[in-house]
Amino acid sequence: MDIAALAQKNPAHWRRAAAIRTLTLDAVAAANSGHSGMPMGMADVATVLFEKHMSFDVTTPDWPNRDRFILSAGHGSMLIYSLMYLMGSEDMTLEQVKNFRQLGSITAGHPEYGHVKGVETTTGPLGQGITNAVGFAMAEEFLRAKWGKKIIDHYTYCIAGDGCLMEGISHEAIGLAGRQELSRLIVFWDNNNITIDGTVDMSDRTDQVARFKAAGWDVFEVDGHDPEAIDAAITEAKATPRPAMIACKTHIALGSSAQDTSKGHGALTDAQLIADAKKAYGWDYAPFEIPADLKAEWEAIGTRGRETREEWETRFALMSEGKQKEFTRAFAGDMPKKLTATIKALKKQISETQPKVATRKASEMALEVINPILPETMGGSADLTGSNNTKTADLGVFTPEDRKGRYVYYGIREHGMAAAMNGMALHGGVRPYGGTFFTFTDYARPAMRLSALMGINVQYVMTHDSIGVGEDGPTHQPVEHLAMMRATPNCLVFRPADAVEAAEAWEVALSQKTCPSVHVLSRQNLPTVRTEHKTKNLTAQGGYVLADAEGKREAILMATGSEVSIALAARDLLQAEGIGTRVVSMPCWELFEEQDEAYRRRVLPGGPVRVAIEAAIRFGWDRWLFGERGKREKSGFIGMHGFGASAPAGDLYTHFGITAEATADKVKALLGKG
DSSP states (O other), X not given: OOHHHHHHHOHHHHHHHXXXXXXXXXXXXXXXXXXXXXXXXXXXXXXXXIIIIOOXXXXXXXXXXXXXXEESSGGGTHHHHHHHHHHTOSSOOHHHHHTTTOTTOSOOSSOOTTTSTTOOSOOOSTTXXXXXXXXXXXXXXXXXXHHOTTTOOOOEEEEEEHHHHHSHHHHHHHHHHHHHTOTTEEEEEEEOOEETTEEGGGTOOOOHHHHHHHTTOEEEEEETTOHHHHHHHHHHHHHOSSOEEEEEEOOTTTTSTTTTSGGGGSOOOOXXXXXXXXXXXXXXXXXXXXXXXXXXXXXHHHTTTHHHHHXXXXXXXXXXXXXXXXXXXXXXXXXXXXXXXHHHHHHHHHHHHOOOBOHHHHXXXXXXXXXXXXXTEEEEXXXXXXXXXXXXXXXXXXXXXXXXXXXXXXXXOHHHHHHHHHXXXXXXXXXXXXXXXXXXXXXXXXXXXXXXXXXXXXXXXXXXXXXXXXXXXXXXXOSSHHHHHHTSTTOEEEOOSSHHHHHHHHHHHHTOSSOOEEEEOOSSXXXXXXXXXXXSOSGGGSOEEEEOOSSSEEEEEEEOGGGHHHHHHHHHHHHHTTOEEEXXXXXXXXXXXXSOHHHHHHHSOSSSEEEEXXXXXXXXXXXHXXXXXXXXGGEEEEEESSOOOSSOHHHHHHHTTOSHHHHHHHHHHHHTOO
């Protein structure tokens, strides 16, 4: 690669791009950790993008109509940190750059949402960012149709590497974007032909250009180090009516002795290598030193969108006061005041009519009253609409022909759906929810984890939640998945016992601003257990006394979901024998744990024997069986100890001993009365 020729062709551009490259080298060397090669290779693309195309104002990085920039190849985080520092980001100081990857700094090893203004999403697990970008673009299309081009009209740009495009989720993202004709989505492929193990052809031979074209994208191919060609390609890509991929042929670790090698992917810390690379760039400054005139050039780039932003603010101010408030409410994630009253009315109706319905149906009943008063919800399902009960009559379908539709047919893309919903939530102004079978949490899990890590309000509607699935058998019976999701920090897991708890769960879940929720719902019909109407949202407490003991309290039965009715039936059997039994419904462990100790002690007092009932594995239940003033020798578990089987649901519950009779026998044995 003729570095001198690159520098001579456009010296001003070269110098600006070199600032990104040298900051990357210095920060990685100081940390003795990181990934130097990608920022060094993609500095030219990033420079052209921000200098000539990004509608972005670094002084107001959360302006709703800004262009979004997604770094899917998140290991190259110094690219975005360098950009934010150079453009004058208030929180991205030089000290933060110098403390790259250090405890307490905002410059984490991979970009983290909420740490740095200008970082739109947490990336690093490859393929997540490009799929988030699809969600960002979907949200933009929906909101542009809803609010008009004067209020929402922007692009989503994404840098993805060879690794991102190898991950299976990229196929889901590319296919979904092509089907939806997301014309404001532009992906830059950092085509450097290098992975950690070596060259790409060691493990892959995919023609990525043909692949994107086959999925309905327009594709442009450029030299990723030619600023004029990059500029022209972006201009063309912005004009296409389809999503666009710009294949940028680049050299990883450009200008260093590690160029075009797998070594260049990682941390370049050798002093001589760094000195030689800087010499090749014509860079003769101390580590972390950016000349004042060059910094001023970059700061001007950082505010090039200010006039556009101010014009937008003027247009926004001309909207009616009501529309301004609704727009602001939706982007702030606030719930309409009607929500609580609406849920209370639904609960009252359910308690009076006492329907026997599956909680997946109960979730639909809640959505039927929620969606009309919450116009920012966008629902969907991974090809299980009729099973998940996620589509209500008022939504319409989101398609290229109807951008105001609020329901997405995601196809068989559980992982892609979850990651796209993350992007929709991060964009703002949209509240996404999507459904699949609970067992397919396995497919969606990486994106669900990132929902929790980022602290964003995404709703996962997970139906067919246990051996109650029945004849489909153990492949579709999620016995370990409750434990897996409950083990995830910052995630609310709801397993409602009936339609009342399902409605309450939706109210609580939508009212959160800093965490996702998982609604774990039954396939089989369940009786209404909350037959007495309570205006208070009891599910918000996580666990509560559903039925108390008559006479001396000797036993406490704890259960969730479909097993709460089994607990109530077992209570009847025990009370008939004079054994006072309390039933505690625990629809959300996380919320119960958040209650003060005095409340938890009132619900789970010491003394009585305790039995937990759940059609899943025991893992996690010991926290409540003997961790809250209980005793190991006075506790028991009724549930699964392995995988399920293929048979009618009722037969399975009997076969695995998840019955009222088995529960009563367990209690009596613990009491020495068996």
